[in-house]
Amino acid sequence: MNIGIVLSKTPSYSETFFISKIKGLQNHGFDVTLFVQDKTNDFSLCYVRKAPKVFNRNPPLQIITFLVMFFKILPFWSRIIRFINLEVAANRSWFRIIKNIYNNAHILRADLDWVHFGFTTLSLNSEHVAKAIGAKMAVSFRGFDLDLYPLKHPHCYDILWKQVDRVHSISKYLLNKALVLGLPDTIPYDIITPAVKIKKKSSPRDSHAILKFVTVARLHWIKGLSETLEALRMLKSRDVKFKYIIIGQGDEYEALKFAISQLNLEWDVELLGRKSHEETLYIIEDADIYLQYSYSEGFCNAVLEAQACGVLCVVSDGGGLNENIIHEETGWIVPKRRPELLADRMYQVVKLPANKKYEIRYNAFQRVENSFTLEKQSEAFLNFYNEHIN
Amino acid sequence: MKIAIYSGSIPSTTFIESLIQGVAEKHNVLLFGTRNESVLYSLSSIKQHTNSKKPIVKGIQTLYRLLLLLFVSPMRFKLIFEELKQLNSWYEKYNRLNKIVPVLLHLPDVFHIQWAKDVEQWSFLKDKLGVKLILSLRGAHINYSPIADPSLAQSYKKTFPKIDAFHAVSKAIALEAQKYNAPEEKMTVIHSPVQKEVFNAFKVYKKKDSTQIKVLSVGRFHWKKGYKYMVDAVDVLKKKHINIHYTIIASNQVSEDILFQINQLGLERDITILKGLSQSELFNKYREFDALVLPSLEEGIANVVLEAMALGIPVISTNCGGMAEVVLPKETGWLVPLKSPQALSDAIIELNKTSELELQEVVKRAHEYVKTYFNAEDSIKKFLDLYVEVLQSN
Numbered sequence: 007m008n009i010g011i012v013l014s015k016t017p018s019y020s021e022t023f024f025i026s027k028i029k030g031l032q033n034h035g036f037d038v039t040l041f042v043q044d045k046t047n048d049f050s051l052c053y054v055r056k057a058p059k060v061f062n063r064n065p066p067l068q069i070i071t072f073l074v075m076f077f078k079i080l081p082f083w084s085r086i087i088r089f090i091n092l093e094v095a096a097n098r099s100w101f102r103i104i105k106n107i108y109n110n111a112h113i114l115r116a117d118l119d120w121v122h123f124g125f126t127t128l129s130l131n132s133e134h135v136a137k138a139i140g141a142k143m144a145v146s147f148r149g150f151d152l153d154l155y156p157l158k159h160p161h162c163y164d165i166l167w168k169q170v171d172r173v174h175s176i177s178k179y180l181l182n183k184a185l186v187l188g189l190p191d192t193i194p195y196d197i198i199t200p201a202v203k204i205k206k207k208s209s210p211r212d213s214h215a216i217l218k219f220v221t222v223a224r225l226h227w228i229k230g231l232s233e234t235l236e237a238l239r240m241l242k243s244r245d246v247k248f249k250y251i252i253i254g255q256g257d258e259y260e261a262l263k264f265a266i267s268q269l270n271l272e273w274d275v276e277l278l279g280r281k282s283h284e285e286t287l288y289i290i291e292d293a294d295i296y297l298q299y300s301y302s303e304g305f306c307n308a309v310l311e312a313q314a315c316g317v318l319c320v321v322s323d324g325g326g327l328n329e330n331i332i333h334e335e336t337g338w339i340v341p342k343r344r345p346e347l348l349a350d351r352m353y354q355v356v357k358l359p360a361n362k363k364y365e366i367r368y369n370a371f372q373r374v375e376n377s378f379t380l381e382k383q384s385e386a387f388l389n390f391y392n393e394h395i396n
Numbered sequence: 397m398k399i400a401i402y403s404g405s406i407p408s409t410t411f412i413e414s415l416i417q418g419v420a421e422k423h424n425v426l427l428f429g430t431r432n433e434s435v436l437y438s439l440s441s442i443k444q445h446t447n448s449k450k451p452i453v454k455g456i457q458t459l460y461r462l463l464l465l466l467f468v469s470p471m472r473f474k475l476i477f478e479e480l481k482q483l484n485s486w487y488e489k490y491n492r493l494n495k496i497v498p499v500l501l502h503l504p505d506v507f508h509i510q511w512a513k514d515v516e517q518w519s520f521l522k523d524k525l526g527v528k529l530i531l532s533l534r535g536a537h538i539n540y541s542p543i544a545d546p547s548l549a550q551s552y553k554k555t556f557p558k559i560d561a562f563h564a565v566s567k568a569i570a571l572e573a574q575k576y577n578a579p580e581e582k583m584t585v586i587h588s589p590v591q592k593e594v595f596n597a598f599k600v601y602k603k604k605d606s607t608q609i610k611v612l613s614v615g616r617f618h619w620k621k622g623y624k625y626m627v628d629a630v631d632v633l634k635k636k637h638i639n640i641h642y643t644i645i646a647s648n649q650v651s652e653d654i655l656f657q658i659n660q661l662g663l664e665r666d667i668t669i670l671k672g673l674s675q676s677e678l679f680n681k682y683r684e685f686d687a688l689v690l691p692s693l694e695e696g697i698a699n700v701v702l703e704a705m706a707l708g709i710p711v712i713s714t715n716c717g718g719m720a721e722v723v724l725p726k727e728t729g730w731l732v733p734l735k736s737p738q739a740l741s742d743a744i745i746e747l748n749k750t751s752e753l754e755l756q757e758v759v760k761r762a763h764e765y766v767k768t769y770f771n772a773e774d775s776i777k778k779f780l781d782l783y784v785e786v787l788q789s790n
Contacts, residue, residue: 157655227619227653236735260544261619267543268693268734301660343628 009391010118010141012041012128016049020283022380023200023307024124028052030384036391041113055112075111082115089114089138096134096165110135120144120391122174126151126163133165142171144390147180149304149325153228156187163187174198174390176305177326196390199329200307201383202314204375213294213363217248217356220293220317222286222308223300225256225277230299230322232258232265233345237299239269240349246356250275251293253286291315295355300324301342310378313337313370318363320351336370399783400426400504404514406446407435411588411699412510416442418776423783426504428495445498454494461497472500475524492517506530506783508563512537516551519558528786531556532563533573535696536620539717542576552576561786563779565696566718584782587697589772594706597679601708601759603752604686608639609744611712612685614678614700615692617644617651622691622714624657628737629691631661633744640666640744642689645681647672682709687747692716693734702770705729705762710755712743722769728762 009031017024028038028051038052045054058075061068079086086107093103107114113121113135121136122144123129129145136143145166156162167188173195175181181195219238223229231252238250252262252275259277266275281289290296296312302325303309309330312319319337321327331337338355340348355363399419403412406429419425420439431446448454466473479496480489499507499521508530509515521527542549556562556578563586564570570583604610615621623644633640644654650669658667673681682688688704688711695717702722704711711729713719723729730747732739747755 154652154656157652157659228656232735258619260540263544264540264620264694267540301656 007035007120007391008037008039008116008118010039010041010113010116010121011124012113012121012132013124014128015042015044016040016046016054018046022203023383025051026201026380026384027387030380030387031391033384034388039116039118041116055116057110057112058108060109072108075108079107079111079114085114085138085140089134092134092137102131106131106134114139122146126166127155129166129170130162133169136171137169143169144172144174145170147173147175147184147304149180149228149302152180152183152187153302153304153325161188163189167193172196172390176200177329179326179329180304194393196386198383198386198390199305199378200310201378201380202307202310202374203380204314212360213356215247217246217295218293219248219250219295219297220253220290220312221251221297221299222253222290222311223298224254225252225258225262227258228301229258230301230324230342231262233343233348234297234299235262235265235269235271235275236345237348237352238274239271240346241352241356242271242274244349244353246353248274250297251278251289252276253278253281253289255280287311287315290317293317295320295352297352298322298327299340299342299348300327303327303330306330309337310374314374314378316367316371318355318366319370320348320355322348331370332373335366336373337366397423397506397783397787398426398502398504399423399506399508400428400499401508401510402428402514402518403510404429406431406444407433408510410591414589414591414772415776415779418772419779419783421776422780426502428498443502445502447494447498458494458497461501465497465501468501472503472525475500475520478524479520503527505787508532508783510534512552513541513548515559516555519555522558522560528560528789529558530561530563530782530786531559532565533569533578533696534565535569535694535717538569538572538576539694539696540620549576552578560789561782563782566721568718568721569696584778586775586778586782587770588699588702589775590699590702590706590766590770592772594679594703595763595767595771598706598708598763599683601710601752601756603755608641609633609748610641610643610685611687611689611744612643612645612682613689613691614645615690615698616646616648617654620692620694622693622735623654625714625735625737626689626691626740627654627657627661627663627667629740629744630663630666632737632741634663634666636741638745641668642666643668643670643685645670645673645678679703679707682707685709687712687744689740689744690714690719691740692719695719697722701729702766705759705766706770708759708763710747710759711762712740712747714740722765724765726758728758728765 019025031038040052040054042054043057045056090103110132118141120142124146125148126145167190170193173193175195175197176199178197185191266272290312296317296319298306298309298321300322305326309319309321319331321331321339322342323339324342331339333339338351340351401416406427407413416425420441425442427444429446430449448457480492483489483492506528507518507521509518510532512531515531522529542552553576556576562578562583564583565588567585570585574580630640630642658664682704688709690698690701690713692714693716697718701711701713711723713723713731714734715731716734720731723731725731730743732743
């Protein structure tokens with residue numbers, strides 16, 4: 007079976023979700039092709055096709071590349087006509103249709119059984135490609151796709167809902183969100199959560215004298231980092247000594263730096279910037295508590311990694327985090343946007359006896375080992391494509 | 397006396413424009429920077445030596461000025477090369493050349509820099525040519541930019557001791573600048589004035605008949621405005637079954653975080669977002685509300701609060717920047733701690749419970765307070781005194 011996966015760029019080898027998915031499919035005899043805008047030179051896991059380049063600032067060059075593309079797609083004229091008919095039926099303008107043919111030319115020339123868009127937003131303006139080439143269409147839901155994009159673009163998925171054959175969601179939360187946004191409940195779905203590589207069983211250990219808290223997150227407002235800092239300020243006034251490390255970079259850097267200074271946390275908080283996956287895991291492993299107080303998450307890989315490293319997790323109830331942690335069993339869930347409640351919970355967790363902490367860490371590790379392994383994930387993807395064909 | 401009022405672009409903000417007009421009554425005012433729009437000043441004492449926005453025109457202007465400068469002052473002409481030597485790329489050199497040539501050609505006695513981030517690049521005027529430098533201390537440039545950018549903090553620490561005088565928009569910002577080696581004795585606090593027309597539009601406050609509490613914030617969407625705390629406060633009030641409606645009037649598009657928050661908390665019916673209005677429309681709009689709320693994390697002294705006080709609208713403000721210098725608790729308004737939806741919602745409840753008579757007194761006191769300490773005549777006079785003082789000092 008030929009599977010085409012559409013992504014914006016080739017995944018790096020630390021992005022276990024896609025890498026293990028591709029490897030799993032290949033091991034079971036599937037042919038996988040990636041369709042991307044950018045390809046890194048070191049990626050050689052499978053065949054990659056790049057999208058035609060857009061030269062907005064160089065119209066003459068754009069005309070030449072367009073003509074070259076025109077001759078390349080000529081042999082596939084029956085597909086193009088089918089594509090145009092579908093686009094016309096969806097009331098798209100001719101300008102838009104021509105743009106869409108150009109932008110999708112790399113997929114329109116491929117022979118595939120499935121076209122799977124790795125992010126829902128990537129399927130916009132490509133909704134008719136799969137049908138035009140006689141393939142099935144699948145999309146994956148991520149947090150940004152459903153939590154944020156439709157806020158400023160209402161009805162953006164109306165055409166998609168009519169064309170998609172099967173959807174993959176990383177959490178029940180996102181699936182429900184999609185249903186609210188108009189996904190028909192007749193479309194088959196699979197919830198396949200992210201998965202992690204399990205290393206070794208966690209063992210009891212002492213907390214650091216100065217506690218170590220860690221968050222891995224882009225410095226983006228949705229991660230609730232300013233509320234996290236406010237909660238830590240409250241914890242500090244209760245004489246808890248800690249070092250809080252945030253791994254990641256992003257637009258909120260200035261706002262967070264200012265908040266850290268305004269809350270007098272300069273000595274207690276460190277913005278570490280971006281780190282490699284290995285370095286990140288090393289820092290998580292050494293933490294006493296992993297914090298993820300986001301307003302919303304699709305599911306959150308980092309929380310899964312932290313549990314697999316045997317680290318206590320305190321998270322918000324935003325989006326898919328409710329499915330990632332079982333409250334008071336594998337970690338703690340605190341209502342979002344309530345720093346005072348987060349501070350209270352952190353204080354309780356810090357004061358827990360060592361055996362209770364170990365019990366939670368152990369439960370979390372067991373749950374991840376049983377339910378969130380790469381093997382399970384790749385099996386689930388096999389079924390995802392096979393079930394429909396069968 | 398030739399005074400350059402430098403903000404980098406023409407026209408500048410309302411306040412800087414009124415400063416230009418005020419100072420030009422007594423002295424020659426020189427304007428440098430990029431001309432974004434053509435501005436016609438009625439006073440002939442205002443001289444524009446600006447750069448065009450169009451690259452080709454700008455190039456010709458600079459070439460012409462360079463030739464003139466070679467004749468007028470070969471020494472200053474030579475100085476250009478020393479200045480450009482310090483820069484690495486040709487692009488930077490070219491930009492810098494365009495900026496400094498007009499200033500060197502029409503050298504002022506006092507160079508008044510409006511935005512702190514520009515200060516380092518102009519310090520050579522003092523070092524090499526003895527021009528007096530004055531720096532205005534406002535908002536973000538002092539309050540958070542140097543915190544987020546340590547190299548900027550270093551540059552401030554190096555340059556601030558050379559400055560002849562500082563103009564601080566509030567006492568709070570004067571203190572903040574001292575962290576970057578700005579000498580205390582060189583500080584003069586001059587408030588940004590409120591325009592006369594605003595005071596004239598004052599009306600006696602009348603409590604609304606409606607059972608709904610209507611509050612308003614005015615200002616662009618930016619994290620430092622702290623709108624998310626006010627949206628959380630609306631959520632707190634709704635949960636207490638208090639009938640509240642919150643309106644934000646902003647000049648820019650609503651930010652994604654606020655849109656998401658309103659959606660996540662299900663407050664779509666309780667919050668209205670309006671695109672910027674003209675000043676007169678805005679002043680009429682103010683009267684539809686029970687209070688103006690400023691939930692900011694950082695401000696110099698927020699103009700919107702001063703305007704609301706001048707117009708006769710009760711204000712609730714966070715205790716950020718210089719706000720405590722105008723919002724005196726229970727006297728001229730309500731002052732609440734930073735980052736606290738609870739405190740904001742408590743203040744709204746309290747304000748709502750306050751009798752009309754008491755509110756009228758608060759509003760009247762606020763109006764008088766702003767009139768006394770934030771009027772344009774006093775402010776311009778203080779600037780004129782400052783210029784004279786600086787020029788006479790050694």
